[in-house]
Amino acid sequence: MEKATRLFDCMIAQAKEPKADLLNAKENGSWRSYSTEEVHTMINQLSAALLDLGVSGGDGTTEGRDKIGLISNGRPEWIITDLAVQQTGAILVPLYPNTGTKEIEQILNEAEVKYVFVSSKDLCDKVKEVHLNIPSLKAIFTFDSIESCNHWVTLLKPLKDGALQKIQQITDHIIEDDVATIIYTSGTTGRPKGVMLTHKNIMTNAMASGDILTRIPLNEKRVLSFLPLNHIFEKMCTYVYLYYGFSIYYAESMDTIGANMKEVKPSLFTAVPRLLEKVFEKIMVQGQKLTGIKRKIFFWSVRVAEAYEINNSSLWYKIKLAIADKLVYSKWRDAIGGNINAIVVGSSACPIKLEKIFTAANIVIMEGYGLTETSPVIAVNCYQKSDRKFGTVGRLLSGVQVKIAPDGEILCKGPNVMLGYYKNPDLTADVLEGGWFHTGDIGELDKDSFLKITDRKKEIFKTSGGKYVAPLPIENKMKENYFIEQMMVVGSERKFVAALIVPSYTHLNPWCKENGITFSSKNELVKDARVIKLYQSIIDNYNPEFNHVEQVKKISLLPNEWSIDSGELTPTGKMKRKVITEKYKAEIDKMYPCEVSEDPTLVN
Template sequence: MTKITRLFDFPYYQLDKQNLEDALVTKYNGEWIKTSTQEYINKANAISRALLRMGVQKDDKIAIISTNNRTEWNIMDIGALQTGAQTVPVYPTISEEDYEYILNHSGAKFCFVSDTEVLRKLNLIKHNVPTLTEVFSFNEIEGCKNWKELLVLGEDNSNQNEVEDRKNAVVTTDLATIIYTSGTTGRPKGVMLSHQNIVSNVLDSADRIPFAAGSSRAMSFLPICHIFERMILYLYQYYGVSVYFGESIEKISDNIKEVKPNVITAVPRLLEKVYDKIYAKGTELTGIKKTLFFWAIDLGLRYEPYGANGFWYEFQLKIARKLIFSKWKDGLGGNLDLMVSGSAALQPRLARVFAAAGIPVMEGYGLTETSPVITVNDQRNKGFKIGTVGKPINNVEVKIAEDGEILCKGHNVMIGYYKDENQTKEVLRDGYFHTGDIGEFDNEGFLRITDRKKEMFKTSGGKYIAPQILENTMKQSRFIEQIMVIGDGQKMPAAFIQPSFEFVREWASLHNIPLGNSNEEVIDNPKVIERIQQEIDLLNEKFGNWEKIKRFELTPDIWSIDGGQLTPTLKLKRKVVLEKYKGLYDKIYN
């Protein structure tokens, strides 16, 4: 039996245990094309042989930039790692300047791209990247070498012994990948993760995941360039889960209905959109159907695990699942019984309602620097608590510093930041990784995240404000799509708000309130401002007087990655947002 100590051991372990016919599945020209475990390994070895013939040395860097998840990504990853080289995944929608910085900073020798748009951006800057010797594409693109040329070059297996020698020379503590984090300020930092970092995280998280080994199917659509989805893909391989790659976020609803997965990974924003669509459909119902729908919703929002609400609640829930929630499940393929959420805080109401619907969301916590999982909820063994991110996984030590910062120690903690000793020393101190997050353990050992250390601020009255708590609470309102709390050094907290324009228009239509066509006209409408004020007033009641949002201004823009307000992992770029809406800031405080 294959012992897993390096990332490229996972496919061989799967071959020993399951040998799936559909280990990796991607849709090409309308047809799902399956790659078996054996074919996966054969192609990865062909890539390794080709890379050796192309002169790839141990510790060379190979960049992968793909707009969608696909089988080729995984084959390239394993093929490169087997040579002792490192893969450098790059987020496709970042700026050309960031492409240039990452490729130069990492010293990438080869780059594999998915499509014409990525290639276009790369061609604009590749003349400024002297280490980059060749670019290959996954799609057929005229004038660009195709990745299949490596499969042809590696067909002859006469140098497979050399591949085996390279594999045997890779030790678990060797660097495996450099992941450039989408920082909210400044240049991206290159997080160095070893084989041991990620392998240990997979194995130490494995017993929290209730998979039926060899008989589950997953849909993968979150970007593999993020460690969250990438680690999950290795975990799927470990458990013998068939992985189907979604075509795009836009097509994910159709893909889920086609594939009928048992598990998906998601970010809270996506789950919010799923819930909002279901809710919107419920409002269109009439008569008894509408009454039953909202009865079920109300029941779901009161959900507590392990029968804590008592017999009568559980009896009603059973009826609601049969009459209403079963239709939710059907809309998500019919087989979905687990969703894994990370990257940002999940609204407790969503955790409750999806769990009530029989599609529990396992919320976890971690960072790129921790490979990434530190804690995770587990439905079984009373390991699930709504409003928390679960308990620490095996072999990971977590403690809370005197100032409330979460500290972490374990084999999952990164080697450091690439070519940046100062930043490394700043976060790796006294044997612990300093996460920058503020949190607390409850009396049952569940971790609750309360804020980012650097994002907390003081008002001029000396009171601390934790903006994330306020923001997460305010986003429970269906009128509020995005919100950023401000007020550092000011007399009171305030906020910039991007309304949920789609929902606001639906609400206005129901109440016969005329709105103009533009977002500017929407945010200037007194009725809209008044209604959002009511939402703020209601949610403010959950906070002390010094924390309440006293004023707000609406923004006409859709906050997005391309617009610069959000990082690729959908976190707020607070400094950018503050600069962008300086006029609104002055209007609030002057």
């Protein structure tokens, strides 16, 4: 791999080994492939059109360069727009498709976005709703052909004489330290921050990550992409794919991932832990339907997988694993295309039980860790057994440095660390000190140099007795139980620790049937004394693994799953603790009936 310094240099690398199916997406129900030549032509056509519209790199400073917004699901047009914008010297500002209108207005105004590309009518309508409140915004273009909207294909005209030379003159002056994108973090609390990432930030991370991915014995270089492309995890991985000769297939939607996997037969994909939980849930649903010997074999195989250890040399275990693989695990792999070698997992902590189960089934889970501000990878578990360890996020990525502060916070330094927060020097100074980025995560490096995340600094709370509690390890451990779908530990300034729990109805419903418990709604079910007793017994079994102050004394079962759409989760699946706390204040207060406020103004 020749040294490349800018993200759009991937076009030079691709031209040497062109592909007929570089980018692929479903159009009118059938897969449509875009060749390397076609993609490059479209990128150059869009670059030329943007230049004709007056888009430019301005005076070369981050503030002086034009900003182009992009709000879309993953599709070929996304990466084509990204690369085209880069070639003009402008800066891409991508947003999540589910971003609210108020936040869209705030971000587009702060970045002074000049043009916006959106994928669909509903997103076009969202931007139109606030268009008049954004003085810098000149026009909206849509990827879908929509009546009364500017279709982006009107920009893709045959190149005029001298167009390529003009683009070349501009790209010749773009350097690795120039900002390539401003990504606004969703954040679990507070106002989104615009993270300025340079070509060098993302490129160094992509090259080091690519070295790891290319060591996986892949059957074919074909990936399925379904995570949001404006999330730095998927965006950086996309550049790995573009530089290292992968074909990228974009899933139609989150609901069609299973069907798309069977069609595409990818050898690799990226995911968040929540998706793995959902995949395993579906596997268990199918297992629950089995009867007789098939049912016994299925659940025996699950128990075998749960006992998996990376370096287990027991011959008897290997024999059991081989039998389980032939009878059960092979069917799991077939369900996700039959060609998968590994899944790269990030964004939040992956339950160890899931890591073991999938890895035992020859679907190696490569969990990593990073933040938008670190482009994103800081550490990752590799495919090779010697470079993997359950319960950790792997060893440090090449070129990345980490040190643990006296209070346990993980500090990161390297070419991957952001330039800063856009238009927010004070906040930048709060997290960047001497080149070291303060991640806000608590962790440790073990004796084998594997990084372990123990909690989020801001999420650690203090009980009314003055004892500190880290909720994440408690939640991660207890969520290993199949009956617990989601869980949030509470207890800040309270006498004891309690928890909000969303049951896994996939497992709870069959249990209710076996125990003669009938119900007309989930609301009724979570109030059933027998169900509450079941969950309290599960919690009681885990409590001895924690010290007295960390033990969960009371629980409240909730009927509905937390989701992105209902506002309790960020677009990457992380809990918005503040939102959940406020939304379920009544349920939390009921778990602390004896704690009466001493504020006389609140006493009747």
